Amino acid sequence: MRRLLPHPLLSVTLAFLWLLLVNQLSAGHVVLGALLGWLIPFATSRFWPEQIRIRHPLTLLRFLGVFVIDIVRGSFQVAYLILRGPTRLRPVFVAVPLALRSDLAISLLANTISLTPGTVSANLSADKRTLIVHTLDTGDAAALVAEIKQRYETPLKKIFEQED
Amino acid sequence: MIDILLSVLILTGAIFTFIGSLGLARLADFYTRLHGPTKATTLGVGCLLIASALYFSMHDEGVSLHEVLVTLFLFITAPVSAHLLAKAALHLKVRSIAAMPPDNDAPAD
């Protein structure tokens, strides 16, 4: 099983993307998509050393919900701050200590931070232990770090890293 | 009904696109400017693409979902390019109105 289908999630995603790209759902394209989804992971298996395992699908769904809501919330907040004028912004760089260890989880956290209210991830320290985050407008940096850790890091850790 | 929904989506999308660029032109330093294009513009173009998907699903035969592909792609790439830009700016020590973060040299890739 592992040899025949090295990355099942990747295969499903590729087949789905193929169907989106051709923009039709005919039997021929389903077969072609499945074939591509099976062949491409083989050809590129050297680039996928990590086996992705999702441990809590429900947590992942809840995280995606929070993520989508926060994208909309973040855009409205940034729009408001831009329209209010540049003089009253209180931008700060904060350092977020990371509890995550895997590369995938860290990059997902960084991307989530960039798309959600008022924050853009700016740099990852060389030892992958702290993430420098730039915030557009904040009064309380410590509360912000706590919110990032509680809102995004905890579910990501649960989904990708927790052993049970 | 669909017409109104489409109009609202198109208008919201255009307004957010505009606000993103307004932030780019108006704010005071590079790091604050970064926020406008990454968040507001991405959501704006996302709205426009969803409107397009709706429009072509209504007017042509069959559903048209390939716009979702561009939307997904933009939402994945926008934070990546923002991160790289911020990293490049920190590397070049671009002037900032916030206190610069402690310099941990040799940034990881």
Place this chain on the structure above:
Amino acid sequence: MLMTVIPIAYALVSLAFLLSFWRLLRGPDAPDRILALDTLYVNTIALLVLLGIHLGSAIYFEAALLIAMMGFVGTVALCKYLLRGDIIE
């Protein structure tokens, strides 16, 4: 309804173009200019999508997809150049 909204949207996106272009010319630093280029390509996608809805034609979609991909690669390459002084290592 739709045909009154689309010209307004054109105007807003074109204004966004001008603002980004102003930032591209003004700078002052290299990352500012790259950010302006990045915004310009996303604005181009917005304009192409609007044109597609306006003309009722889906052929602009492929162009938008290509611009999205090439624009991202371009931004990453430019950032890499700033970080390392070289693109291909």
